[in-house]
Amino acid sequence: xxxxxxxxxxxxxxxxxxxxxxxxxxxxxxxxxxxxxxxxxxxxxxxxxxxxxxxxxxxxxxxxxxxxxxxxxxxxxxxxxxxxxxxxxxxxxxxxxxxxxxxxxxxxxxxxxxxxxxxxxxxxxxxxxxxxxxxxxxxxxxxxxxxxxxxxxxxxxxxxxxxxxxxxxxxxxxxxxxxxxxxxxxxxxxxxxxxxxxxxxxxxxxxxxxxxxxxxxxxxxxxxxxxxxxxxxxxxxxxxxxxxxxxxxxxxxxxxxxxxxxxxxxxxxxxxxxxxxxxxxxxxxxxxxxxxxxxxxxxxxxxxxxxxxxxxxxxxxxxxxxxxxxxxxxxxxxxxxxxxxxxxxxxxx
Amino acid sequence: xxxxxxxxxxxxxxxxxxxxxxxxxxxxxxxxxxxxxxxxxxxxxxxxxxxxxxxxxxxxxxxxxxxxxxxxxxxxxxxxxxxxxxxxxxxxxxxxxxxxxxxxxxxxxxxxxxxxxxxxxxxxxxxxxxxxxxxxxxxxxxxx
Numbered sequence: 001x002x003x004x005x006x007x008x009x010x011x012x013x014x015x016x017x018x019x020x021x022x023x024x025x026x027x028x029x030x031x032x033x034x035x036x037x038x039x040x041x042x043x044x045x046x047x048x049x050x051x052x053x054x055x056x057x058x059x060x061x062x063x064x065x066x067x068x069x070x071x072x073x074x075x076x077x078x079x080x081x082x083x084x085x086x087x088x089x090x091x092x093x094x095x096x097x098x099x100x101x102x103x104x105x106x107x108x109x110x111x112x113x114x115x116x117x118x119x120x121x122x123x124x125x126x127x128x129x130x131x132x133x134x135x136x137x138x139x140x141x142x143x144x145x146x147x148x149x150x151x152x153x154x155x156x157x158x159x160x161x162x163x164x165x166x167x168x169x170x171x172x173x174x175x176x177x178x179x180x181x182x183x184x185x186x187x188x189x190x191x192x193x194x195x196x197x198x199x200x201x202x203x204x205x206x207x208x209x210x211x212x213x214x215x216x217x218x219x220x221x222x223x224x225x226x227x228x229x230x231x232x233x234x235x236x237x238x239x240x241x242x243x244x245x246x247x248x249x250x251x252x253x254x255x256x257x258x259x260x261x262x263x264x265x266x267x268x269x270x271x272x273x274x275x276x277x278x279x280x281x282x283x284x285x286x287x288x289x290x291x292x293x294x295x296x297x298x299x300x301x302x303x304x305x306x307x308x309x310x311x312x313x314x315x316x317x318x319x320x321x322x323x324x325x326x327x328x329x330x331x332x333x334x335x336x337x338x339x340x341x342x343x344x345x346x347x348x349x
Numbered sequence: 350x351x352x353x354x355x356x357x358x359x360x361x362x363x364x365x366x367x368x369x370x371x372x373x374x375x376x377x378x379x380x381x382x383x384x385x386x387x388x389x390x391x392x393x394x395x396x397x398x399x400x401x402x403x404x405x406x407x408x409x410x411x412x413x414x415x416x417x418x419x420x421x422x423x424x425x426x427x428x429x430x431x432x433x434x435x436x437x438x439x440x441x442x443x444x445x446x447x448x449x450x451x452x453x454x455x456x457x458x459x460x461x462x463x464x465x466x467x468x469x470x471x472x473x474x475x476x477x478x479x480x481x482x483x484x485x486x487x488x489x490x491x492x493x
Contacts, residue, residue, distance in 0.1 A: 132450045136422050139449035139470035140374050146471040147380030171376070215422065217373075 006032040010069045012060065012085075013076035014038035014045025017105045021075060022048055024108055027316050034067040038076075051232075051339060052319060061088065069093050075101050115313060120188050122306040123240060126213065126247075127186055133212035137178050141171035178212075185209050185243070189236035194318075196341040197238055199229040199264050199273055206242030207262070213243070214250040218257030229264040229271050231338040233318040241314050244307045245275045245334050251298075252279025252332060271340045278331040287324055365389040366415035366485050371401040371431065372447070373423045377470070381418060381447070384474040385481060397423045398431030405439065414442055416484040418477075421448045421455065429455070436462045441491040443484035447472065 009025060011018050014036050022045055025031045035055040038046055046056050057063050064072055064085070072089060074081055074097035082097050089095055096104065148164045148171075155161050203225075210216075231238070249260050258278035265272040282290065289295045291312040296305035315322045315336060326332035368390045370381045375396075382392040393414075395401035405414060417435060421428030428448070435444055445466045446459050456467040465487060466480040 132422070132452075135451070136449040140377055142471040143449075144376040144380050147384055147474065150474045151380075151383055167376075217423065 006030050007071060008032050008034050008067065008069050009071045009073060010034055010063050010067070011036040011045070012038075012063075012072065012074045012081060013078075014040075014043035014049065014056075015075070016044060017075040017077075017101075017108075018043070018045035019048050020105070020108045020112070021045075021073060022052070022054070023317065026052055026054070026319070034069055035063045037063055060084075064088070064093065065090060071096065073101060073104075074098075075105060077102075116189065118306060119237070119240065119310050119314075122304050122310055123186065125304045126243075126307075127182075129214075130182070130212040133214075134178065134182065137212065138175055141175045144168075144171045181205075181208055182212070185239065187236075189234055189240065194232045194234060196230045196232055197235045199231060199238075199271060200225040200227070202235065202238055203242055203246075203262050203264070203273070206239055206246055209239070209243045210246040210250060213247045214254070216250060216260075219250060219253055220257075220259045222259055222261040224261065224263040226264050226266050229266050229273075230341040231271050231318065231320070232341040233338070234314075237314045238318075241311050241336070242275075244311050248307065249275055249277035249279065249332070249334075252277045252281070255280070258331065266340055269340050271338045273336040273338075274333055275336075276331060276333040281328040281330055281332055282324070282326040283328055284326075287326060290324065291322075364391045366481075366488070367391045367393065367413050368416045368418060368481060369393045369395060369401060369404060369414055370418045371395045371398065371423070371428070372418075372420040373397055374420075377420070377447075381477070384477055387474075388478045388481070390481065398428065398434070401431055402434065405435070405442075414439075415488045416443050416445065416481055418445045418447050418481075421446065422450065432459060432462065432464065436464075441488070443487045443491075445480050445484055447477075 007030060009031055011021055011025075011033060014022075015038070018036060018038065022033065022036060025033055033049075033054050035057050036045055036049045037057050037060055039058070040046075041058075049056050060081075063069070065088070069090065070093055072085060072093055072095045074085060074095065085095050085097060145168050148168050152161060152164055155164065203223075207221075246260070246262075253260070256279075259276075261274070261276040263272075263274040263276070265274075286297070291308050293309040294305035295308070312322060315338075318338060320336055320338040323335045323337075324332060325335075365388065368385055370378050370385075370392055371394075372378050372381070373396050378394045378396075382394065385392050393404055395404045398419075401417070401419070405417075419428050419432055419435075423431075428446070432444060432446070435442065440463070443465045444463075445468060446456075446464055447468045447470060448455075449470045451469045459467055465484045468477065468480060
């Protein structure tokens with residue numbers, strides 16, 4: 001398992017298959033991607049490679065011949081490429097092509113489908129804990145509406161009727177907003193291509209959702225947003241990450257209250273997002289385990305143990321990093337770091 | 350139903366009893382107050398358990414308070430803690446729970462602690478008034 005030198009891999013073909021391969025292999029430390037190639041300069045895999053600072057080339061002979069490549073992964077689907085490789089590959093390199101590369105592509109697709117399933121399962125399990133918050137937030141305006149309507153049936157003062165009718169309209173709007181937020185959150189993450197997501201707005205949206213999952217009573221909110229913070233990714237998945245981290249932070253302060261700090265910062269082409277609490281903290285020996293699947297400190301039935309695992313999966317997929325600082329009884333800070341998204345959209349190299 | 354001969358006077362008007370409403374939502378306090386004032390009750394308000402304890406311990410309220418209506422999900426001393434406190438320190442003041450979240454286990458535990466009624470929002474005015482009237486009857490018995 002342990003290699004001192006990473007395996008050098010060249011990827012031929014930068015369509016959807018090539019890009020998926022790139023995304024996957026890029027996360028594995030024992031693999032070094034020496035380059036990726038495609039005939040189409042606008043191929044999605046080439047664009048992704050540029051953001052990851054992986055060499056892009058159109059020169060196949062140079063790529064496979066001159067960089068000490070140990071494994072050539074051919075996902076061009078082009079029979080001529082297969083023939084060419086058989087004749088020209090360096091003797092020390094292995095080739096993965098034809099049906100083998102198609103099988104690999106299928107496995108990757110299957111894994112990404114499983115990943116999406118896991119995400120959705122965890123999200124839906126979490127929504128169960130929203131019941132108390134939703135009931136509270138819907139029944140309170142309903143009480144107001146009912147009380148006012150009962151009063152209106154007897155009210156003689158026109159000005160009072162007017163004012164109470166407006167109160168009812170406001171209460172109805174508040175109630176319907178709850179349903180809108182929740183249905184948006186509970187739907188399956190849309191598989192659309194990555195877009196530029198405004199982080200500050202996404203954090204605020206997550207805050208609204210997290211309020212259903214946990215009581216924010218006795219919690220002070222501190223927001224330190226840098227305007228214009230944006231990252232490239234799937235907005236639904238990013239929302240899920242933030243809801244998860246905010247909910248954890250609030251749960252950590254359940255006993256004694258505290259301060260929840262949300263901070264965004266753009267610095268040197270990077271976006272830092274910090275979610276801090278002043279809660280119970282994580283024991284040092286537990287920290288290495290928190291991103292493992294099925295790790296939970298919550299009571300049976302309270303947590304799926306998949307929250308931070310999914311957070312980590314999404315963050316890695318977005319080419320970000322997540323770090324934790326925590327002190328028992330003082331609190332925890334989760335820091336997410338992503339490449340800052342170009343607001344105008346990338347594309348031209 | 351809400352006519353009690355023990356009525357006293359608040360601000361020159363006949364008063365059927367003094368009710369303390371504990372809820373963190375101003376809207377709820379407003380509408381409960383509106384509903385109960387129509388039946389001749391004087392309504393005091395508190396936004397959380399801590400404030401409620403302050404109100405109940407201040408001046409004449411200690412003697413004059415007849416009924417409490419209390420929410421569960423609240424900041425500071427939450428409803429469940431407040432209810433336990435009130436039941437042990439003011440057992441003579443009947444208590445009605447008015448909550449947005451129906452929870453059978455919680456309801457059973459409250460009723461065991463001697464809570465008069467467990468009402469789930471939204472509750473009709475008539476139902477609320479009759480719950481308060483029942484609580485007033487208990488209060489009268491406690492005075493005997």
